[in-house]
Amino acid sequence: MAYSTDCIRNVAIAGHGGTGKTSLLEHLLFQGGAIGKPETVESGKTVSDYGEDEIARKISVHAALAHVSLKDVKINFIDTPGSSDFVGEVILALRSCETALLLVDGKSGVQIETIKLWRSLNQRNKPRALFVSRLDEERAAFEKALDDVREKFKATPVAITIPIGEGPALKGVVDVLNQKAYLRPAAHDQKEVEAPIPADMASTVAEYRAKLFEAAAEGDDELMEKYLGEGELSQEETVKGLSEAFAAGRVVPAFAGAGAKNVGSAALLDFIARIAPSPLAAAPEIAIDAEGKEVEVAIDPGKPVSAFVVKTQIDQFSGRLSYVKVVTGTLAMDLEVTNVRDGRKEKLGKLYTAQGKKLEEAGSLAAGDIGIIAKAADLKTNDTISAWEKPLPYHKLRLPTPVHMLAISAVNKKEEDKLNENLYKAAEEDLTFQVKFNQETKETVIAGMGELQINMVLDKIKNGAKIAAETRVPRVAYRETITKKASAEYTHKKQTGGHGQYARVVFEVEPLERGKGYEFENKLFGQSVSKGFIPGIEKGIHQAMESGVVAGYPVMDVKTAIVDGKEHPVDSSEMAFKIASRGAFREATKNASPVLLEPIMNLRVYVEDKDLGGVMSDLSGRRGRISGQNPIGGGIVEVDAQVPQAELLRYAIDLRSMTSGTGSFEVEFDHYSPITGKIAEDVIKAAAAFRTHEEEEE
Ligand SMILES: Nc1nc2c(ncn2[C@@H]2O[C@H](COP(=O)(O)OP(=O)(O)OP(=O)(O)O)[C@@H](O)[C@H]2O)c(=O)[nH]1
Ligand SMILES: [Mg+2]
Known part of the structure; x- marks a missing residue:
């Protein structure tokens, strides 16, 4: 039954x-049966x-789905991890649920993840x-703990339950709304039992009830008038007022x-069942139309079916599990739907709900429900399936970009492919974990939200697929360029029996504006070199630019002009001109004061006020240039800076330890900038050492 x-x-x-x-x-699952x-x-x-x-x-580590049925109400819960490394799981849970239940530790009060969560709930x-x-x-x-919430978030929490005693003397709670108490069971695996409110708490409870009435009446003129006139509200009015105020976030x-x-x-449980909003009272989903405009789609069982895939799990026994939030209509087995990503039709297999890993077959899932589609091989997280005539995709999960990167390879070279396969599988299950092959540095690079997340992925591969991997700090993709005009000539000449090889070129090189890349000009007078050899000459330049004269990194932003040359009627060929061009380009760049370029990143750091000084001085130690700082509320400051990538390779780890886990950051490539002196020398030495190592391996 749905x-x-x-x-x-x-x-x-x-x-x-x-x-x-x-x-x-x-x-909750136990108490709810x-x-x-x-x-x-x-x-x-x-x-x-x-x-x-x-x-x-x-x-x-993972978002987990479970549910409680109370009479005809079904409460789906998604338990999320608390570590910020797994924020992707929290985001998918918030996307799927109309209500967030935020836990605050009774001793510690508001902590950093509480602040971050509060911000994302506001957004x-x-x-x-x-x-x-x-x-x-x-x-x-x-x-x-509530005072801490009031102070840090300028919010006014309204107590629905209050404790009877505190600390080791905790004896239960009073349900202020329903005017009863629940006593602490003798052991955790016994149910809570109802009891009358302890007599000595009557006046405290009355004070809390007054606040409850106020909260229920706020925003509703009629209720407020009644409350001010009569000093209280009926149970029905209180429930109605609270439901509306809660759903509206007041x-x-x-x-x-x-x-x-x-x-x-x-x-x-009672409160969630009776007062928390149903999906009908929730904010609409956002779909994206053909022009990229946002279209609101209300959760509505009366429309054709559509659903959004929030999570993919590849289970050893059950195979591929696609967690979906049903937005419209009713999802049922054997239904034919379109995958909006590629227009492919898909016949739905079995549907499930879950108690953690235990799957329970569900005949159908109505709009608003969360469930699982099993064995849909082509479904991916972020996909929309739809039976609408003109199906629109729902907007994707807004996930942060992974910031912690590591180069990875299999300890046993033969397992490289198997390792990659497992990494890509992990990336499918968790979109905040990514795998890429970096063509420039010839490394497989994995990226995640932090060390913990990456270690969990690698542990799983080590224990499950029995592949040991080794990781290292990824290489930086340096570049090279020139800083002045210069020229050089090069003659390629070989006489070996039969046909010889001959080509001569004279090049002028000059620096181009940053980011312009490559330019070529033919400045030849007359016919010293036939037109037919020009493509060969350009190929030679391209080849030479792949590995520069300073440290073997790709060369960029150089304009090359051929100003003179010579050919031989028999011995010249495209190959000969290619070789001559390579030589001439290398010689010319050597004469043109070549330099190394390093990638400079735009960095945005979020830190608590108290850590600001430390983080700023650390950034200048990393050759960073701070371009702005901006308080964004909740005691958090946003710092913008430009920092060389080479200085950020361990930043995810270092920032965490500098801020006792409270700081976070975003980073993206901005431009290349020259390096000189000791820094350049070290890069050159490291590149030479790497080349020797590679040659030995071959
Ligand atoms: N005394 C006491 N210990 C608790 C209570 N709730 C949880 N704990 C303990 O606190 C620790 C963490 O509990 P979890 O339930 O795993 O906390 P969590 O919030 O799910 O943790 P993460 O998912 O890792 O963020 C465990 O050792 C629990 O036994 C409680 O109400 N009283
Ligand atoms: Mg947990």
Whole structure:
């Protein structure tokens, strides 16, 4: 049976690493009757941390789907990893879910990932609820954590539940909305039980109820009038007011609890089922029309079917799993749809929902639901499937560009192809992990969000496919150019029995403006060299430009003119002119004060105020030029700079340690700039050493 759209709730569970997301979900599933026994993260048996990598490291790495059915309501949860290396998984979860449940640790309060998440929720206008977690631990305090939220985000969270006691004395929570208490069970694998509100909390609860009424009435004149007149609202009015204010993002409901102790899950489930927005109340999806314009498509079961692939998982046993968010219509087995990317028709196979790795067959999935299409070989993340007459693709996941790069090769040369195959597979599953062959440096380069993510991918390949890989800092793609005008002549002459070889050319070279690349001019007078040899001459120049005279890097931005030459009626050939041109070009550039060029990157760093000084002085140590700094709220400053690529090869690691994990950055190539002195000498030495090494290998 498909759940109807108005009975679906989609909740992305997000928060700083270790705030208890996976533990909370486990106990929500248990409390909601989806699983018989909740496990601990430590046991490696939780529903959502099922990957081998997650079990080994006791952290979440992948977005995991699970659900609870309460009467006719289905709540889909997506548990996300807290480490910023896996931000891609958080982005796909937020894309799929109408509500975000943000966990804030009861001891630490707002942490860096909380700040980043809050910003991205703002950008998406996403309704969010807070769960102040791990309140059973020493020094944990509900209101202190909320104060931190108030101060850092200028937000006004409204408590729906409040703790009964705190720290080791945590005895349960009071559901302020429904006016009842839930007592902490004797053990985490027992259900929370309802109880009356403890008598000594009556006045506290009354204060919180007043704030609840205010929040429910805000933005609704009629309700506000009633509340101001009568001093309270009916339960029905409160629920209605809260639902609207929550969906519109005016109210941030806050919950208290300790997921791993099964404290706070019952009231949270009840709230999500009754008050969190259904996909019908959500912001529309954005499709892109033929002119590239954005078109809003509301989630609507009444239209032909369309769905968006948010995640691809290549499972050892189940094969290829495509996670989809259904946008319109109802997805069903055997349905024929178009893959909008290439117009190909596709007949849908079996559909599933999931409790972590456990797949449950689903006959159909209605608009708004999240589920899995199995064994659709041609489906990729970001694809739209559609049965509309004029299908439009939904906009792609807005993922950050990977910033941490490493060159990689198989330890055993024979396994190179198999390694590449596995790397490309990993890149399909996680779009923030990329693989490219760099033609210029002749290296396979992998790129990710950080060391942790890359290590996880390589561990998986090592343990699964049994291929050992070695990584190193990637080589920088230096270039060479000239700095003044010069000329040279070169004669290629060979006399070996029969036909000889003869060609003579005189070249003038001069620097071109940066980025102009290559220019050639024929300045020959008369017929000293036949026109027919000109293509050979240009080929010779191209060949010579592939490897310059300074350190063997490609030459750019040089104009070459042929000013004189000589041919032999019998011994001249295209080949002879090619060889002569190569020689003349090399000689001419040697005379033209050649220099090395290095790639300069545009860098944008996001840091907390307190780290700004350190990051700026570090950047000048990296030969960086700072071009701007700009506070962007939440105590975060954006710094723009131009920095040589050679100085940024370990920046992902260094920035993290400089800012205790709070800094992040974006980087892109801007231009090439000359290097001289000691820096150039080192590059030349390294290039020579590399060439010797390569020759030995051959
Ligand atoms: N005392 C206590 N410990 C908790 C609670 N919730 C989680 N923990 C512990 O905190 C650690 C992290 O819990 P997880 O549930 O894995 O946290 P997470 O937010 O999913 O972590 P990542 O997915 O890696 O970001 C584990 O050792 C849990 O046992 C809680 O409510 N009380
Ligand atoms: Mg987790």
